[in-house]
Amino acid sequence: MKNGAAAEVSIELPETKVTAAESGTLSGPLVGERAERRRMGDAHHKKGDVTHAAVRMVCLLTSVTAVSVMMTAKEASTISLYGFSIPLYSNWSFSDSFEYLVGVSAAVAVHSLLQLLITVSRMFRKSPVIPSRNHAWLLFAGDQIFAYAMMSAGSAASGVTNLNRTGIHHSALPNFCKPLHVFCNRVAVSIAFTFFSCFLLAVSAVLDVIWLSKY
DSSP, X not given: OHHXXXXXXXXXXXXHHHHHHHHHHHHHHHHHHHHHHHHHHHHHHHHHHHHHHHHHHHHHHHHHHHHHHHHTOEEEEEEEETTEEEEEEEEGGGOHHHHHHHHHHHXXXXXXXXXXXXXXXXXXXXXXXXXXXXXHHHHHHHHHHHHHHHXXXXXXXXXXXXXXXHOXXXXXXXXXXXXXXXXXXXXXXXXXXXXHHHHHHHHHHHHHHHHHHHO
């Protein structure tokens, strides 16, 4: 009996050791690998969220600058035409293209502000900035629409500014930007910030596409 018990112990103990080794081999590394993937995914999400917030912040600043600079574009001067001194007064509100630029830039500023507030609040709550694919598609569509609107507004305003700088060929109308250089310079700065806001909206749309391609 003692010999049989000893034989049983010598057989059972190796089985227990092998089982424990197999259990450690299967579960330990898998759990560690999953945890590492989860940490990498969280770090990638945080980096993407910070990038989204930074782009929204810069877009807000550029669009507000475009509006404020354009709304201060006004100047009074005189011009000599056929020997006569003619008073000139220029104001951004005299041009429909400039009013369109101000309206679109203001809408983009509101859009960027709302998205920035939503992004920051979700970051503080440690929740995903883009919670679903439907939300990502909605952001992508909004960014695309506003980007095209900013492009059209900047292009329309550029046409009016170019006409003011060059005058009308084969006519007596001069370069109005010489006596109204402050006005034209402010308009040019506003248009530059408008196109930069368009570029930032395009960058935001690209970030939305990257998110959609990964999740």
